[in-house]
Amino acid sequence: MNRDELATLRAEVAQACRVAAARNLVDGMLGHISARIDEEHLLIRCRSDSDNGVAFTRPDDIRLIRFDGTPGIEGELDGYRVPNELPIHVETLLAHPEYRAVAHLHPPAVVSADLAGIAIEPLYGAFDIPGAWLARRGVPVYERAVLIRTAELGKEMVAAMAGRPVVICRGHGITSAAATVAQAVLQAISLDRLASMSLRVRSAGGTCKPIGESDWTDLPDLGPSFTEAAAWRHELARLEHR
Numbered sequence: 001m002n003r004d005e006l007a008t009l010r011a012e013v014a015q016a017c018r019v020a021a022a023r024n025l026v027d028g029m030l031g032h033i034s035a036r037i038d039e040e041h042l043l044i045r046c047r048s049d050s051d052n053g054v055a056f057t058r059p060d061d062i063r064l065i066r067f068d069g070t071p072g073i074e075g076e077l078d079g080y081r082v083p084n085e086l087p088i089h090v091e092t093l094l095a096h097p098e099y100r101a102v103a104h105l106h107p108p109a110v111v112s113a114d115l116a117g118i119a120i121e122p123l124y125g126a127f128d129i130p131g132a133w134l135a136r137r138g139v140p141v142y143e144r145a146v147l148i149r150t151a152e153l154g155k156e157m158v159a160a161m162a163g164r165p166v167v168i169c170r171g172h173g174i175t176s177a178a179a180t181v182a183q184a185v186l187q188a189i190s191l192d193r194l195a196s197m198s199l200r201v202r203s204a205g206g207t208c209k210p211i212g213e214s215d216w217t218d219l220p221d222l223g224p225s226f227t228e229a230a231a232w233r234h235e236l237a238r239l240e241h242r
């Protein structure tokens with residue numbers, strides 16, 4: 001990857017952080033997104049003394065590091081610190097070569113729905129088809145509320161993910177992994193929408209139950225390549241008009 005490509009990807013990860021904040025998937029300083037460069041390097045949202053929080057992420061906040069947390073090129077971490085929960089990103093990428101991006105976020109709706117004992121169910125269909133399929137295939141829970149700052153805890157979380165692209169970390173947040181940075185965040189938005197709708201249904205006195213089995217044949221799973229580009233354009237446009 002040359003310097004221009006690297007700069008483009010830094011800007012993309014920074015935008016993804018701002019989209020996540022705009023969608024209330026993170027608040028304040030916590031939460032980070034990464035993109036794999038190769039088998040030993042990744043770009044990740046780092047911290048610095050001029051950091052104003054995830055909603056205000058700049059391309060410069062995205063630093064190139066090695067999987068062991070050291071600078072990817074000389075000077076890359078001058079004035080920047082890698083997040084404590086780097087193992088979330090590294091262990092997910094090591095375990096799954098197919099993933100090129102990882103988003104670790106703290107969406108209040110997902111955390112509160114899980115704490116309320118609500119399992120993520122496909123309670124709607126055409127309202128959000130990718131979200132419905134995400135729920136149908138199952139959203140696992142990592143039951144520990146710890147700060148995932150060691151390789152051991154990272155591996156434990158990846159094991160709880162059980163091959164699914166998203167996992168809820170109880171009393172903590174979520175991890176969403178995908179082939180692209182956009183997809184990792186869009187998936188998180190879908191999960192947040194499922195959790196928010198479940199909370200609303202419960203608050204209105206209803207029960208969250210899955211849609212009818214016969215409906216699935218008419219909910220075509222067109223895959224991320226069909227919906228991702230348009231959905232991401234919308235997210236970026238929303239950012240511009242805030």
Ligand SMILES: [Zn+2]
Pocket residue numbers: 030031085104105106172173
């Ligand atoms: Zn966290």
